[in-house]
Amino acid sequence: MNREPRALDVTNLVKSYESGGPRVVEGVGFRIPEGSFYALLGPSGCGKTTTLRCVAGLERPDGGVIRLGDEIVAGPGVHVPPEKRDIGMVFQNYAIWPHMTVFENVAFPLRVAKRHTKREIADRVGEMLALVRLEDFAGRPATLLSGGQQQRLALARALAPSPRLLLLDEPLSNLDAGLRDRMRAEIRELQQSLRITTLYVTHDQGEALSMADRVAVMHQGVIVQEGVPREIYHRPSSHFVADFVGTANLIAGRVVGRDGSGHAEVDVLDGRLRLRCHTGDATGEAVTVSIRPEDIRLHASAPPGVPGVVKGSLRRAEFLGDHLDCSVDVGGVVLRARQSSHGVPSAGQDVYLEIPPSLCGVLTAV
Numbered sequence: 309m310n311r312e313p314r315a316l317d318v319t320n321l322v323k324s325y326e327s328g329g330p331r332v333v334e335g336v337g338f339r340i341p342e343g344s345f346y347a348l349l350g351p352s353g354c355g356k357t358t359t360l361r362c363v364a365g366l367e368r369p370d371g372g373v374i375r376l377g378d379e380i381v382a383g384p385g386v387h388v389p390p391e392k393r394d395i396g397m398v399f400q401n402y403a404i405w406p407h408m409t410v411f412e413n414v415a416f417p418l419r420v421a422k423r424h425t426k427r428e429i430a431d432r433v434g435e436m437l438a439l440v441r442l443e444d445f446a447g448r449p450a451t452l453l454s455g456g457q458q459q460r461l462a463l464a465r466a467l468a469p470s471p472r473l474l475l476l477d478e479p480l481s482n483l484d485a486g487l488r489d490r491m492r493a494e495i496r497e498l499q500q501s502l503r504i505t506t507l508y509v510t511h512d513q514g515e516a517l518s519m520a521d522r523v524a525v526m527h528q529g530v531i532v533q534e535g536v537p538r539e540i541y542h543r544p545s546s547h548f549v550a551d552f553v554g555t556a557n558l559i560a561g562r563v564v565g566r567d568g569s570g571h572a573e574v575d576v577l578d579g580r581l582r583l584r585c586h587t588g589d590a591t592g593e594a595v596t597v598s599i600r601p602e603d604i605r606l607h608a609s610a611p612p613g614v615p616g617v618v619k620g621s622l623r624r625a626e627f628l629g630d631h632l633d634c635s636v637d638v639g640g641v642v643l644r645a646r647q648s649s650h651g652v653p654s655a656g657q658d659v660y661l662e663i664p665p666s667l668c669g670v671l672t673a674v
């Protein structure tokens with residue numbers, strides 16, 4: 309029953325729901341190598357589910373090509389129906405069948421496929437239930453499972469026919485925070501042990517960054533940045549990505565000089581601070597510098613000999629258990645800085661912010 313996972317190639321995908329209507333997916337392209345885990349991350353309405361449904365064959369694209377391994381499953385004049393694509397899917401509301409037992413939920417798609425004997429089906433269901441640790445629940449009505457168990461059942465059902473590709477659409481959004489954390493580790497482990505090519509759709513950056521080999525950030529029907537999780541988080545290429553993926557301080561700056569090695573001198577905070585940043589922007593150009601709250605260090609007095617230090621006034625330090633969320637006013641610009649929760653700075657106090665230039669990004673507007 310084991311089929312090899314396939315790579316997924318999506319090229320220039322275009323989709324609108326009404327002819328001549330707005331394009332909700334506009335030239336999306338990505339490649340998922342065999343056995344790899346890929347996340348599409350973006351806010352509500354950006355076109356994630358639409359992209360996924362086109363890959364599954366539940367929607368017909370208006371343009372573009374979708375390839376599964378060597379086979380074109382969607383393209384000009386080609387539309388392979390969903391049941392012929394060998395794709396497993398888990399939807400946001402996991403849609404297990406409530407009138408069936410746990411066993412029947414996993415067995416049903418195998419029966420419909422009519423490729424297996426009764427014995428083979430029973431063996432496969434047993435194997436899948438063991439994989440998601442539900443073997444003791446086979447005879448139970450599916451509705452009498454907890455949220456996390458129902459989620460695992462939905463996964464077992466999607467994986468039972470040995471699909472060549474697994475599609476997951478916000479599979480954890482109905483679960484509480486603790487269970488979500490555990491399930492994301494479980495899904496990732498399962499994906500790695502099966503080496504199944506996986507496309508995972510989410511608006512949750514924590515899920516995308518912790519689970520995926522690569523992440524594509526989507527905005528208004530377009531992929532605006534693609535890369536490994538660290539790149540997406542530490543090197544956002546635009547305001548949108550810096551803001552959507554984590555928290556970022558976005559500071560207006562101006563390029564005041566260049567040194568010929570790809571570096572530029574950038575004035576920020578009305579010239580209070582000059583940073584030597586990596587940017588291709590020309591002298592005189594207005595830019596935005598981004599710095600993550602956890603990359604800013606606060607000092608009670610000016611640290612001697614450290615570059616990138618600016619004085620500010622602490623407005624607020626909110627205790628959040630594992631850290632302090634500090635807001636610091638620097639000449640009317642408020643910067644967020646994340647500090648150890650053991651520190652006890654008090655509001656109104658003068659503080660010195662150390663902004664390491666190597667951790668700053670210079671962003672484009674989109």
Ligand SMILES: Nc1ncnc2c1ncn2[C@@H]1O[C@H](COP(=O)(O)OP(=O)(O)OP(=O)(O)O)[C@@H](O)[C@H]1O
Nearest residue numbers: 325326332350351352353354355356357358359511
């Ligand atoms: N069947 C449909 N008919 C018409 N418009 C649709 C249909 N499905 C989705 N849309 C529209 O297409 C756009 C993209 O929707 P999509 O469901 O792909 O977004 P999404 O990124 O999955 O969002 P969410 O995170 O809320 O699930 C939205 O503006 C949505 O209103």
Ligand SMILES: [Mg+2]
Nearest residue numbers: 356357358477
């Ligand atoms: Mg969606």
